[in-house]
Amino acid sequence: MAITTFKATARRKKGLAVTAEARGFKVDIDEPEKLGGTDTGMNPVELVICALGGCQTILAASFAEKMRINLEDFWIELEGELDPDGFMGLSDVRPGYQKIRYNMHIKSDASEEKIKKFVELIEKRCPVGDTIGNAVELEKAKITIEK
Amino acid sequence: MAITTFKATARRKKGLAVTAEARGFKVDIDEPEKLGGTDTGMNPVELVICALGGCQTILAASFAEKMRINLEDFWIELEGELDPDGFMGLSDVRPGYQKIRYNMHIKSDASEEKIKKFVELIEKRCPVGDTIGNAVELEKAKITIEK
Numbered sequence: 001m002a003i004t005t006f007k008a009t010a011r012r013k014k015g016l017a018v019t020a021e022a023r024g025f026k027v028d029i030d031e032p033e034k035l036g037g038t039d040t041g042m043n044p045v046e047l048v049i050c051a052l053g054g055c056q057t058i059l060a061a062s063f064a065e066k067m068r069i070n071l072e073d074f075w076i077e078l079e080g081e082l083d084p085d086g087f088m089g090l091s092d093v094r095p096g097y098q099k100i101r102y103n104m105h106i107k108s109d110a111s112e113e114k115i116k117k118f119v120e121l122i123e124k125r126c127p128v129g130d131t132i133g134n135a136v137e138l139e140k141a142k143i144t145i146e147k
Numbered sequence: 148m149a150i151t152t153f154k155a156t157a158r159r160k161k162g163l164a165v166t167a168e169a170r171g172f173k174v175d176i177d178e179p180e181k182l183g184g185t186d187t188g189m190n191p192v193e194l195v196i197c198a199l200g201g202c203q204t205i206l207a208a209s210f211a212e213k214m215r216i217n218l219e220d221f222w223i224e225l226e227g228e229l230d231p232d233g234f235m236g237l238s239d240v241r242p243g244y245q246k247i248r249y250n251m252h253i254k255s256d257a258s259e260e261k262i263k264k265f266v267e268l269i270e271k272r273c274p275v276g277d278t279i280g281n282a283v284e285l286e287k288a289k290i291t292i293e294k
Contacts, residue, residue, distance in 0.1 A: 003228050003230050003245070005228050006192050006196060006226065007193075007196075008193055008197045009200065009223065010201050010204045011221070011222035012204050012207065012208055012220070016205045018200075020200050020201050022189040022197055023179070023189060025175075025189040025193075027189070029197070029205070030205075041172055042155075043153075043201075044199070045198075045202070045278070047169075047197065047201065048195065048278055049155040050157060050168070050176070051167075051194035052157075053156065053165075053167050054157050054167050054174075054190075054194065055191035055192070058165060058176070058177075058178060058190075058191065062183065074158070075157065075159065076156065077156050078155045078156070078157070079152050080153050080283075081151070082151060086277070087206070087272045087274050089272060094281065096273075096274045096275065096276070097283045098283070099284045100284070100285050101285075103288070103291055104290050106290060106292050106293070107293040108292070109294060112292065119290055122288075123287070125233070126242060127191065127192050127244070128192060129242075130233070130243030131195060131279055132278055133243075133285040134243065134282050135282050136244045136246070136247055136280060137280075138247050138276060138280040139249075141250070141269075142248070142249070143251050143253060144251070144252045145254075145259060145262060146252070146253070146254040147255075147256060
């Protein structure tokens with residue numbers, strides 16, 4: 001396959017609330033009240049770990065079939081640590097996640113060895129895992145100003 | 148502030164469809180039919196750029212107030228490029244995004260110079276931008292197997 005381009009938009013609503021959209025699917029993004037928002041949706045860093053868990057789960061569903069693993073259930077708990085001083089400009093600490101960890105819950109009659117290989121394959125091939133775990137080139141913003 | 152931990156879960160539904168959840172907020176994740184899914188939600192890499200746009204928009208709303216910029220409207224178009232050969236294992240290309248770009252649409256009577264500084268501050272302090280643009284430590288999976 002050739003390079004594929006994925007697109008999305010994000011638009012400010014009221015206060016800190018945002019609606020983001022891709023291919024007609026929408027997601028509400030906000031901050032909890034203690035971070036200045038109105039708590040109408042998950043916040044962006046929560047959305048990032050949801051995307052990671054979603055990506056790993058999709059690969060699990062797909063690879064289970066290929067590896068002939070009978071996957072009766074699959075779910076993941078994820079957590080990430082960041083220091084809010086970074087985005088608040090209160091220290092030089094990075095604003096983003098410092099560390100992310102997760103626990104994959106797998107219900108299957110496959111051998112432990114086969115499940116380990118399965119998980120290694122998911123981790124190696126995960127597009128969101130690679131996007132987060134390795135640096136991506138972010139171009140500087142184009143800015144379109146309307147008076 | 149001290150290190151803050153954000154949490155989420157992702158659970159397989161049917162086929163490639165996933166429900167992810169953080170603090171009671173849910174998001175449906177799936178793939179379009181041409182990628183093997185049932186198209187019931189955006190896919191994980193679209194969700195990642197939605198999270199990026201959402202994060203930039205929240206910082207814009209927050210910093211506009213601090214910089215006394217009258218922000219009448221703010222929205223972003225984002226796009227990211229990746230090569231599906233990576234997650235399919237058809238080549239050694241990275242599975243994640245290779246490049247992400249965005250166009251910020253700003254309606255404001257502020258000077259162009261002030262808007263440039265505003266955008267630079269958003270880019271510098273964005274937690275999701277930093278998470279994507281710089282490597283994050285992803286711990287190897289813990290695996291909990293149920294027979």
